[in-house]
Amino acid sequence: MKAGKRRGSVGAGLSSCCTALLGLALLGWGLAGGGWAGEPPRLLWLTATTEADPEGTSLRPPFDPALAHYGVACGEEDLLQLRFGAPPGLRLGVDGVQPQPGPESGAATAVAWGDVVTVRVAADSGAYRDYLIRCLPPSLAALRPTVPDGTAPPDTLLAVVAGDWLAVLDGHGAARFAQRVDGSGGGAGFFLRPFLVGGELRWTHARRDGTAQSSWEWVVRDQDFQVVRVVKTAPPLTHTGRHDFRLLGDGSALLLAHEPAVRDLSHLGAVGATDGDGQPWGANVQVRDSVIQLLGPEGRVRWNWSSWGRIPLEDCTQHWFPGNYAHLNGLQWTERGVLASFRGCSTVLLLDPGAPPGQEILWRLGESNLAPEEWGSRGLGPGPLTVVGDPLGGFCGQHGAQMLESGNLLLFDNGVSCVVDPRTGEPLMRRGGNTAERWNTSWIRRRAWPGSSGRGPCTMPRAPWGCGAAMWRHCRMAVGW
Numbered sequence: 001m002k003a004g005k006r007r008g009s010v011g012a013g014l015s016s017c018c019t020a021l022l023g024l025a026l027l028g029w030g031l032a033g034g035g036w037a038g039e040p041p042r043l044l045w046l047t048a049t050t051e052a053d054p055e056g057t058s059l060r061p062p063f064d065p066a067l068a069h070y071g072v073a074c075g076e077e078d079l080l081q082l083r084f085g086a087p088p089g090l091r092l093g094v095d096g097v098q099p100q101p102g103p104e105s106g107a108a109t110a111v112a113w114g115d116v117v118t119v120r121v122a123a124d125s126g127a128y129r130d131y132l133i134r135c136l137p138p139s140l141a142a143l144r145p146t147v148p149d150g151t152a153p154p155d156t157l158l159a160v161v162a163g164d165w166l167a168v169l170d171g172h173g174a175a176r177f178a179q180r181v182d183g184s185g186g187g188a189g190f191f192l193r194p195f196l197v198g199g200e201l202r203w204t205h206a207r208r209d210g211t212a213q214s215s216w217e218w219v220v221r222d223q224d225f226q227v228v229r230v231v232k233t234a235p236p237l238t239h240t241g242r243h244d245f246r247l248l249g250d251g252s253a254l255l256l257a258h259e260p261a262v263r264d265l266s267h268l269g270a271v272g273a274t275d276g277d278g279q280p281w282g283a284n285v286q287v288r289d290s291v292i293q294l295l296g297p298e299g300r301v302r303w304n305w306s307s308w309g310r311i312p313l314e315d316c317t318q319h320w321f322p323g324n325y326a327h328l329n330g331l332q333w334t335e336r337g338v339l340a341s342f343r344g345c346s347t348v349l350l351l352d353p354g355a356p357p358g359q360e361i362l363w364r365l366g367e368s369n370l371a372p373e374e375w376g377s378r379g380l381g382p383g384p385l386t387v388v389g390d391p392l393g394g395f396c397g398q399h400g401a402q403m404l405e406s407g408n409l410l411l412f413d414n415g416v417s418c419v420v421d422p423r424t425g426e427p428l429m430r431r432g433g434n435t436a437e438r439w440n441t442s443w444i445r446r447r448a449w450p451g452s453s454g455r456g457p458c459t460m461p462r463a464p465w466g467c468g469a470a471m472w473r474h475c476r477m478a479v480g481w
Contacts, residue, residue, distance in 0.1 A: 113178075113180065116133070268281045348401050369419070
């Protein structure tokens with residue numbers, strides 16, 4: 001069927017939504033009207049069905065007269081049928097059209113993904129309450145929060161990317177905002193993340209840039225989700241990555257790239273590393289270096305750093321080797337330096353952008369095949385710090401590494417793609433590192449992440465100090481604020 005006139009996908013109160021996502025409580029979201037004293041009127045009940053959900057089971061959250069926001073699964077073009085009831089003496093309207101009066105009423109309206117239908121219940125005093133029902137693709141409508149029994153839903157919101165959709169969900173699972181990324185051609189990256197630039201709120205997400213290299217670009221939106229800027233790595237880099245992006249307070253941007261290069265890997269023969277045919281690696285092998293770039297607000301390159309010659313390749317043979325050997329998957333700009341996570345090598349580095357070339361590495365964490373004396377002789381910088389108190393013997397294939405204000409490091413240990421001995425293919429056992437400094441670890445709790453998609457279980461790690469971030473194993477990523 002043909003949908004009717006397209007409604008704005010940005011619902012009322014979006015600026016309040018953005019503020020709440022920065023950690024403020026939700027205050028009266030979804031209530032509209034004025035000139036009354038006391039509680040505005042309420043519906044008694046409401047049901048919603050669509051052609052995609054004829055049984056009406058997808059309404060999220062289940063109807064509660066006190067809640068204003070809801071989502072329902074729809075086809076890309078669909079017919080939304082609403083039924084509702086209200087106490088006697090109240091007026092009802094659906095998008096400004098009054099349905100047939102009576103204690104039980106309803107309406108049908110053509111909708112498309114992202115459309116919002118408003119049901120208003122009003123009293124003669126002028127008091128009224130709006131209920132907003134948003135039409136969503138089934139995969140997005142299926143997302144729902146879970147909280148421990150007896151615990152109230154949280155007041156903060158969750159910004160999430162689901163395929164090529166951006167969404168903001170409240171603690172009840174209702175989508176306060178939902179928008180499809182036009183022309184993304186491969187999704188909207190892994191997250192929708194807010195930043196403050198010059199005191200103003202900015203949202204960022206990735207999308208395909210449409211070039212032959214299948215590179216990505218980063219879209220920057222204002223608090224009303226209007227595009228204000230598009231950022232890509234600057235020459236000589238050509239393959240902007242989607243795994244992370246940081247927008248700094250002055251408008252500078254920290255990006256990552258996976259750049260094609262031809263490298264000499266013949267030295268790996270000395271440690272027993274061979275290609276898929278069991279032959280020694282040659283001197284002209286196609287790889288992708290992991291590169292970090294800092295761009296100023298005007299787009300000028302301020303700093304480039306490449307993984308080539310800074311990470312021992314024998315520690316990276318267990319992942320996407322040699323094509324994307326280091327696989328940089330996370331960045332963070334901190335007061336201490338740039339934190340960088342290299343999943344392909346199960347390594348985390350802290351880098352100093354102001355240091356002379358070759359001296360940028362302040363410290364590193366992760367298992368290694370190298371003996372302590374080899375780091376200096378090969379010009380790779382400092383060896384890894386020793387991790388103590390880790391019952392698992394080291395992290396592997398990590399995601400989401402971030403430095404907390406306390407100086408603690410929080411990351412999700414995927415437990416796969418561990419550093420191996422290239423001679424045997426066996427994962428390394430714990431080895432001694434740099435004893436000048438030691439890093440203590442703490443356990444984090446894990447629980448299933450509802451509505452996850454992908455090839456493995458999603459988990460929600462939460463550190464003992466109360467900082468949490470939703471991470472994934474081959475799943476979509478959501479970041480809670």
